[in-house]
Amino acid sequence: MRLGxxxxxxxxxxxxHLVAASEVQSLLDLDEVVFVPTGQPWQKAGREVSxxxxxxxxxxxxxxxxxxxxxxxxxxxxxxxxxxxDTLRDLHEQRPDAELFFITGAxxxxxxxxxxGVEELWDLATFIGVTRPGHELSKTGLPxxxxxxxxxxxxxxxxxxxxxxxxxxxxxxxxxxDGVVQYIGKYQLYRPGAGVLQDET
Ligand code: ATP
Ligand code: MG
Numbered sequence: 267m268r269l270g271x272x273x274x275x276x277x278x279x280x281x282x283h284l285v286a287a288s289e290v291q292s293l294l295d296l297d298e299v300v301f302v303p304t305g306q307p308w309q310k311a312g313r314e315v316s317x318x319x320x321x322x323x324x325x326x327x328x329x330x331x332x333x334x335x336x337x338x339x340x341x342x343x344x345x346x347x348x349x350x351x352d353t354l355r356d357l358h359e360q361r362p363d364a365e366l367f368f369i370t371g372a373x374x375x376x377x378x379x380x381x382x383g384v385e386e387l388w389d390l391a392t393f394i395g396v397t398r399p400g401h402e403l404s405k406t407g408l409p410x411x412x413x414x415x416x417x418x419x420x421x422x423x424x425x426x427x428x429x430x431x432x433x434x435x436x437x438x439x440x441x442x443x444d445g446v447v448q449y450i451g452k453y454q455l456y457r458p459g460a461g462v463l464q465d466e467t
Pocket of ligand 1: 273274275276277283286352368370371372373374375396397398399421422423424425426427465
């Protein structure tokens with residue numbers, strides 16, 4: 267079986283993530299794409315990331331209607347910072363028969379050589395680098411046979427922009443799925459002093 271892996275902070279998940287995953291699923295004939303929300307992302311140690319349960323649930327809401335999409339808790343249930351090396355090792359262990367395809371935007375692909383255990387990464391998965399507005403997609407310095415570059419519909423959306431919009435009272439309708447708009451409102455995410463799940467009644 268051919269298994270796509272879409273890793274991300276998903277704070278919040280938006281239509282850029284969903285279109286990229288859908289397009290790669292179709293073009294590479296993947297049986298399934300598993301979305302993997304990070305635990306504490308090591309690249310984002312400087313900023314406050316929403317609690318993992320919120321990010322996980324928004325990812326579940328956003329992907330629930332697609333029969334080829336699923337969500338994994340491997341990264342949020344593993345203590346400590348999230349490294350893609352551990353993500354792929356754990357998924358490989360859980361599903362030894364699956365061939366893994368790790369989907370990543372152009373910005374993240376450009377960082378990959380700085381990731382922990384990069385040499386082993388190439389053995390664990392094929393990397394699918396997808397286009398992202400504002401970022402150059404390139405294989406420079408990467409093993410040519412382990413990386414595939416794929417154009418996807420251009421969605422100039424980032425989670426950072428979505429969060430800033432919420433802070434400013436601007437709409438995120440149509441940037442994120444409807445259920446995610448409602449979830450953000452329900453739990454007052456991205457507003458100063460936003461509560462954690464357990465505090466809500
Ligand atoms: P943030 O602004 O918080 O960094 P983000 O929008 O970059 O959020 P991430 O969760 O960091 O989202 O990204 C997860 C993965 O999805 C990364 O590989 C990233 O490159 C890719 N990605 C995010 N947004 C897009 C987009 N609009 N088009 C294509 N790929 C995207
Ligand atoms: Mg990002």
